[in-house]
Amino acid sequence: MDDLRRIDLNLLLTLHALLAERHVSRAAVRLHRSQPAVSHALAQLRRLFDDPLLVRRDGALALTARALELQRPLEDALDQLQGLLHAPTFDPARARRTFRVALSDYGSRVVLPALTRRLREHAPGIDLAATQASREAMLTQLLDGEIDLALGVFPEFPGELEMQTLFEESFVCVADRATLPARGGLTMADWLARPHLLVAMRPGADNEIDRALAELGRTRRVAVTLPHWSIAPELVRGTDLVLTVAQRSLLHSRHMHQLRHEPQLRQFAPPFPIPPFKFQAAWHARREVDPAHRWLRAQIADVCVDAA
Secondary structure (H helix, E strand, O other): OHHHHOOOHHHHHHHHHHHHHOOHHHHHHHHOOOHHHHHHHHHHHHHHHOOOOEEEEOOEEEEOHHHHHHHHHHHHHHHHHHHHHOOOOOOOOOOOEEEEEEEOHHHHHHHHHHHHHHHHHHOOOEEEEEEOOOHHHHHHHHHHOOOOEEEEOOOOOOOOEEEEEEEEEOEEEEEEHHHOOOOOOOOHHHHHHOOEEEEOOOOOOOOHHHHHHHHOOOOOOEEEEEOOOOOHHHHHOOOOOEEEEEHHHHOOOHHHHHHHHOOOEEEEOOOOOOOOEEEEEEEEHHHHHOHHHHHHHHHHHHHHHHHO
């Protein structure tokens, strides 16, 4: 609190303008202040942060490493202060904004088709920038402010983050019909004797299926690991591979149509219990004051209910 007494809001606004404009005169115009006043404020800020913040390089002002570190936290802090001072409003039909969302291939399949249709119909000025990363990387990106929202499975998460469970998911197996009994699926012994296909970001990645096997003191042979679901059923067809995957991965896809109408692939229950997992939305607590962020989360929650 002592540090806070040394600074006022005008200094923070000046710092924000200087970091954005990288030019004292342009920052002064933006703030409707005189250039000497902004130069004086810059001198105060340099003393406060014990850093030059802006240095002359090749005839122009450039941000120091410390200034670059300050940009995102400063923007977030000012956004929250703005939210405290004004009643938040959001009109999706008129909004212009880009949301950065990280999600897996599975999450993309479950959420993005219906969400994109909703945005185009109700919020055509809202853009999505989707990326893919591991669970750990998604949480780090949220903490660092690199993304606005993460969708995935997060058994553990830092206290600065908020979570919402969108649905619970169960598992099914898929195999070539010619390699299965006439009726039913595989016994535990037969399932373990077969080579398996794993959809994961990297080989050896932690997953719910192998954790459930470990609880039984068993392991399986993963013959193929790949990061994308879309090609997985093609690798099962005509082979002895078994694919055990989240059930919604099969929904609303041409592969589900094939499973229903093509005799070569068949779906069956795993021969051992695999606990269901919670598919979640995660975001930083600082986004709570953002009505647009809340609106987007509500749309995603509705999409997940519809996809059940």
